Amino acid sequence: MSDQRLTKAERKALRKQEKEQKEIIKTSRRRFWRNMMVVFGIFAFALIVYLINFLWQSDVTAVADVNDPIKGSPNAKVVIRAYSDFECPACQQAALSVGRAASSFSEDEVALIFNDYPLIEMHPKAYEASLAGQCANEQGKFWEMHDRIFLDQDTWKNMDDPREKMVSYARAFDLDEESFRACLEEERYKNLIQEDIAEGLELEINATPTYFINRTRIVGAKPVEEIEKIINEALGK
């Protein structure tokens, strides 16, 4: 039907309809571009947050010091850094599984480093145990003391003062008892423990045990097989 055959009122109505349709198309286009902008904005925003967070994270190899007790070669291909609390039950389990996993590799392949991370507010006896570990380290018996403190955790953590128990362990390992006792009383390694805690805070450790197998972070006690798998991957096996 040609436009000429329409009445004036019909032409007016048609023009109005066309105008409305144009407006609808315009609005839906605007809505489409608004939605596209928002979706793009979401991805850009998420990416920026991810990158900032990624760059903000501390690298364990740059943060960790070299004064901590080590089992294995410092030049080992895989370095496992433990941030652990002698009084925490999960740390006891993890120490056993990580220790077992590490022992199935040679000392040139895997080294285990222990960092004290006593959560003193939750575990009030953990600091004394950390001191005992460091004082045993002074006499070259850290790992023996480490294993004993963890294995005997249920005994000493329920004592009012676990010091005598720690001294009895030192005696059992033929350590110089007088020197060990003096070391505990002087809190000789307080600064070293505090340095470990500061390291842990820089690495944003909120839960114990936390392990780093090279740069891979592991939180909590994991089965031996899982630890071995991660070590093998790090060794490229």
Place this chain on the structure above:
Amino acid sequence: MSYSWEKFINNRFIFLACRLFVGGLFVFSGLVKIRQPLEEFIVQVEQYALLPEFLIQPFAFTLPYVELIFGTLLILGIWVKLDAIILGLMNLAFIIALSQAMARGIELNDCGCFGDMLVIGETAGQVIVRDLILMIPILYLIFTKIRFFTLDKYLLK
């Protein structure tokens, strides 16, 4: 009485306050989880014993970003209804996760609601009550027709 109640829920500042409160809470919750090491949040998710193992890591990685994004959109006033629906569904999922943990006798060290950085030490029951209360402003934002101080309005101009 009903008039003043109607007046209250139709108050545009109530709408704005609800948006800022709900959005702000989810932004905060998302940010603290993003800042926390992912492995620590994975341990918190694992304690619910709800998700299959292959889903735990992607879920733990994605959840904080979803909280942050939709919380931010809600604050800005973009897609208000959709944001409120998504955040409401997430809140409902948290309530279900906590309830099943309680029913199965799982002892949660912490709900993990705010990652490891803010451990409030609430029981699972207390967290469920908190989440149910949070549902009130979320439902309000889903059903209200008010659009005050939203970026949506300016983007569609």
